[in-house]
Amino acid sequence: MISTHDISGPYAHQKTSIRRTMALVMVALLPATLFNLWVFGWPAINLLVLTLAASLATEAGCLALAGKRLPLFLGDGSVVLTGWLLAMSLPPWAPWWIAVLGGVVSVALGKHVFGGLGQNVFNPAMVGRVALLISFPLPMTMYVAPRPLFGAGSPGFVEGLSITFGGWDYDALSAASTLGHVKTELARGVALDQAMGGTDLMALAMGTVPGSMGETSAVLLLLGGLFLIARRVISWHIPVSMLGALFALATLMHWVDPARFPGGLYHLVTGAAVLGAFFIATDLVTSPVTPPGQLVYGAGIGILTYVIRTWAGFPEGIAFAVLLMNAMTPLIDRWVRPRVYGRTLRGEPLPPRRKA
Amino acid sequence: MLIAIGSLTLLGALLGAVLGVAARYLHVEGNPIEAEVEALLPGSQCGQCGFAGCKPAAAALVKGEAPPTLCPPGGRAVAMAIAEKLGVSVSFGDQEELEPEVAFVNEDLCIGCTRCLKECSTDAIVGAAKQIHTVIAEVCHACGKCAKVCPTDCIEMRAVPATLATWHWKKPRVKVAS
Amino acid sequence: MKLFRIRGGIHPEYRKEMTAGKAIEPLPMPALLHLPLQQHIGAPAVPVVAAGDRVRKGQLLARARGEISAPVHASTSGRVVDILPFAAPHPSGLPQPTILLEPDGLDEWTDLPPPLDPFAAPREEIARRVAECGVVGMGGGTFPSAVKLDLGRKFPIDVLVINGAECEPYLTCDDRLMRERTAEVVDGVRIMARALGVERIVIAIEKNKPEALAAMTAESAAFAEIAVVPLPTRYPMGSERHLVTALTGRETPARKLTADIGVVVHNIATARAVHHAVRLGRPLISRVVTVSGRAVREQKNLDVPLGTLVSQLIEFCGGLAEPPVHYLSGGPMMGQAMPGREVPVVKGTSGILALTAAEAHERDTMPCIRCGGCVTACPCGLVPVEMAQMIRHEKLDAAARIGLLDCLNCGSCAYVCPAHIPLVQYFNYGKGRLAALQRDRRKQEMTKRLAEQRAERVERLDRERKAKLAAAKKAAAEKQEGGA
Numbered sequence A: 001m002i003s004t005h006d007i008s009g010p011y012a013h014q015k016t017s018i019r020r021t022m023a024l025v026m027v028a029l030l031p032a033t034l035f036n037l038w039v040f041g042w043p044a045i046n047l048l049v050l051t052l053a054a055s056l057a058t059e060a061g062c063l064a065l066a067g068k069r070l071p072l073f074l075g076d077g078s079v080v081l082t083g084w085l086l087a088m089s090l091p092p093w094a095p096w097w098i099a100v101l102g103g104v105v106s107v108a109l110g111k112h113v114f115g116g117l118g119q120n121v122f123n124p125a126m127v128g129r130v131a132l133l134i135s136f137p138l139p140m141t142m143y144v145a146p147r148p149l150f151g152a153g154s155p156g157f158v159e160g161l162s163i164t165f166g167g168w169d170y171d172a173l174s175a176a177s178t179l180g181h182v183k184t185e186l187a188r189g190v191a192l193d194q195a196m197g198g199t200d201l202m203a204l205a206m207g208t209v210p211g212s213m214g215e216t217s218a219v220l221l222l223l224g225g226l227f228l229i230a231r232r233v234i235s236w237h238i239p240v241s242m243l244g245a246l247f248a249l250a251t252l253m254h255w256v257d258p259a260r261f262p263g264g265l266y267h268l269v270t271g272a273a274v275l276g277a278f279f280i281a282t283d284l285v286t287s288p289v290t291p292p293g294q295l296v297y298g299a300g301i302g303i304l305t306y307v308i309r310t311w312a313g314f315p316e317g318i319a320f321a322v323l324l325m326n327a328m329t330p331l332i333d334r335w336v337r338p339r340v341y342g343r344t345l346r347g348e349p350l351p352p353r354r355k356a
Numbered sequence B: 001m002l003i004a005i006g007s008l009t010l011l012g013a014l015l016g017a018v019l020g021v022a023a024r025y026l027h028v029e030g031n032p033i034e035a036e037v038e039a040l041l042p043g044s045q046c047g048q049c050g051f052a053g054c055k056p057a058a059a060a061l062v063k064g065e066a067p068p069t070l071c072p073p074g075g076r077a078v079a080m081a082i083a084e085k086l087g088v089s090v091s092f093g094d095q096e097e098l099e100p101e102v103a104f105v106n107e108d109l110c111i112g113c114t115r116c117l118k119e120c121s122t123d124a125i126v127g128a129a130k131q132i133h134t135v136i137a138e139v140c141h142a143c144g145k146c147a148k149v150c151p152t153d154c155i156e157m158r159a160v161p162a163t164l165a166t167w168h169w170k171k172p173r174v175k176v177a178s
Numbered sequence C: 001m002k003l004f005r006i007r008g009g010i011h012p013e014y015r016k017e018m019t020a021g022k023a024i025e026p027l028p029m030p031a032l033l034h035l036p037l038q039q040h041i042g043a044p045a046v047p048v049v050a051a052g053d054r055v056r057k058g059q060l061l062a063r064a065r066g067e068i069s070a071p072v073h074a075s076t077s078g079r080v081v082d083i084l085p086f087a088a089p090h091p092s093g094l095p096q097p098t099i100l101l102e103p104d105g106l107d108e109w110t111d112l113p114p115p116l117d118p119f120a121a122p123r124e125e126i127a128r129r130v131a132e133c134g135v136v137g138m139g140g141g142t143f144p145s146a147v148k149l150d151l152g153r154k155f156p157i158d159v160l161v162i163n164g165a166e167c168e169p170y171l172t173c174d175d176r177l178m179r180e181r182t183a184e185v186v187d188g189v190r191i192m193a194r195a196l197g198v199e200r201i202v203i204a205i206e207k208n209k210p211e212a213l214a215a216m217t218a219e220s221a222a223f224a225e226i227a228v229v230p231l232p233t234r235y236p237m238g239s240e241r242h243l244v245t246a247l248t249g250r251e252t253p254a255r256k257l258t259a260d261i262g263v264v265v266h267n268i269a270t271a272r273a274v275h276h277a278v279r280l281g282r283p284l285i286s287r288v289v290t291v292s293g294r295a296v297r298e299q300k301n302l303d304v305p306l307g308t309l310v311s312q313l314i315e316f317c318g319g320l321a322e323p324p325v326h327y328l329s330g331g332p333m334m335g336q337a338m339p340g341r342e343v344p345v346v347k348g349t350s351g352i353l354a355l356t357a358a359e360a361h362e363r364d365t366m367p368c369i370r371c372g373g374c375v376t377a378c379p380c381g382l383v384p385v386e387m388a389q390m391i392r393h394e395k396l397d398a399a400a401r402i403g404l405l406d407c408l409n410c411g412s413c414a415y416v417c418p419a420h421i422p423l424v425q426y427f428n429y430g431k432g433r434l435a436a437l438q439r440d441r442r443k444q445e446m447t448k449r450l451a452e453q454r455a456e457r458v459e460r461l462d463r464e465r466k467a468k469l470a471a472a473k474k475a476a477a478e479k480q481e482g483g484a
């Protein structure tokens, strides 16, 4: 019961809640997820289910340890979203223990070590992904070519279970992701147009290419992202500045040396660029709260992503870029603020108006 | 790897040296801060803190022998000012609000002895021999010296009631669900 | 007319449909009136009547004290029963001195001051009359209107803005006034412009009041100096500073008045009260109040004699349909909770709301998820989430440095917060605490000064006594010598 007059106004509140916010994000993720589950078949479905289960179980355990109210916090949806995003960033046929380990690391180390909901500095899903990537580089980079569910070459339900729990033949079935392929070819000294031979930007945008479970369908992810912006769950600042910075930098480098650097569009549709821009970089807890701060943060991620993709050892850099900028968030929040009404940017009162 | 360890060690050593040198050269003799702290205290020498007056109290504060909350008449404002000056943290513990108080003379018991009047360090009590005394609430700073000397125990310290002008909302009870 | 952009703001559920169609009804005179001496910002009024006095309607009961104050008049004829402390319509419910007036049912007017022709009389005369009639800002600000009408002498004012935004949810009293008392309002507006000496008047009305817009536009068509401007429907459009920015593009510097940028803002109901004061000599003794909220059986707009208890309004509206969680005076965003129903309607009471739990939609506070919703919603460019955190850790000065005192308490941030954090209560607490510390500090300084003065005096007396003693001794010694 809420006692009446020791609460100050306002006495009207939007019908909103953390649960609702999280639910909207899930709705936005749904089309791309369903599409990719279809594209990658039963093993991908197993992966999603396992990751969610592991995340939920870890959350329940941590909440119980911290003595918090289980139904309230488990129901807030944040952990489902963490698990979901983690699964989206794993290779679709990854083995069961990757899913479980990822879920545990994300939720326990990524979130509860910092004090739980709202307290974490780093994006939990990305903490999980990066930990896995560094510890188990091989299974974390084994992608498969799309095999739509019920189509030829798609494993059946039982076969799917055996893939998830028993493993699969990397040599026979694995296919490199576009970013990975182009990067290795470039590293071998192959010229860009040859390395990129056969990459079809259209297929990349649609998502019928090898890649992480949920990152491939740029178009559906973009739709989901626009939905989130329309529902005001996220603002446009982070996606636009991140994709803008990535595109601008790539275009610039491509202009400098077209033989070595792929163009802007290529960077936008490959890898996790769109997933990252709309769903990962925009994670509410770990991104700056003010719009100008979000612009700085998004641009930072875009630039770092490009730098890592192009010059560092990994073909994809979004996860690292997001974590690095997460670390900068407190600083950004401190130094980049909106202008206060009636004051200059530096916080001094505006000069009085002179009589004209 | 070796380079990294080496450079970090070097950096650490350098910074340490700088700090050491700075501590040596910036050290000041005497304690001007004592005077500054004394200036923050009410200066009524009421002795409620248990020291003989504001000067010894300031000395104890600077030495860290007394908490910044030692001055009852000073209340929160003084405690916070002292804490800031000394760079220490101040905790108000359970006494969430140090309720402001004023002295109140029970006029039925007052015999007009003028002792409180002589004791008051801010001239907050008016009265004359053989006349009932009263306290000017705005001027009283609640040191309580008058109450101690009153032969008929007719002075008591009362909390100042909130008015529409001074009332304010309480801090939200931290009802964060857990 | 071109409008300028203001940042932030929200689109709350307005729920005005409950009363927007209800014509103003007079409330029957209650059996007892409670008239607080302070119904305005500034010094409380000083009673000029005593228990037992018979007074007539409109007679002065308490006079203004000092520059910023307002008198209180009898809402009807009757007998002064007593002057005693009575619960204020304020969240604290603290008692404040209140005149109890027992109506005699005759409703007999006192001798009112003669009507004033505002366009012939000197300008100061208008402000004087408005002060005499106890008119204060009736949008809820309750700042004495005469003081604001006098600003023309101190500041170069060129625009008078009439705030008909009524952006608070539920409230429709200004809407009804503009529709039903259009001529009185527009006349009041012109009188105020004359008092201020301005040539340009902007009447700003949110677009969700099409009938009011139409009526006001038609009524002011005859006056070239008046522009009626439709405003986009957005909270807090009616915040004085933001309204001025939206209309003129001028931004009030922090800690200054809109008068500093040449604009004075008055409210619709105030304009009507000014019309009554100047044209008829009638003091402010009644006002229109919206009674709403789903806990009330029949929501209404009432013309209420000042001093009527809230319980009587609710009773007239058919009583309660269900037990409310809050009684509010004013709108749900910036209105004040009242300690109960037994508090009087005063000059600033624009609405009485009895809200059900479903309407208030209060929930357990969850941890902040740093969604930034509050930052986007804040019309002042503040970062509410950070201020609240600082205040929670008692870092009041830090909060003040990032703008706590620039917060106008509009509640937009708390409205949108998905974690249901009572942000505004943190700000209320922080501001109150800062003010208390400021008072403490001032008192400390005074104490110090007094203590020093006393120490000096004691010392001086001591010295003088000693000197006298020494002189006496010396004299005695000389005498002895002389004698020997």
Ligand code: SF4
Pocket: A289, C367, C368, C369, C370, C371, C372, C373, C374, C375, C384, C385, C413, C416, C417, C418, C419, C420, C421, C423
């Ligand atoms: S709206 Fe609430 S949850 Fe969101 S940042 Fe502000 S305080 Fe935190």
Ligand code: SF4
Pocket: C377, C378, C379, C380, C381, C382, C384, C406, C407, C408, C409, C410, C411, C412, C413, C414, C423, C424, C427
């Ligand atoms: S209450 Fe204050 S901080 Fe919150 S939105 Fe309004 S002005 Fe901004």
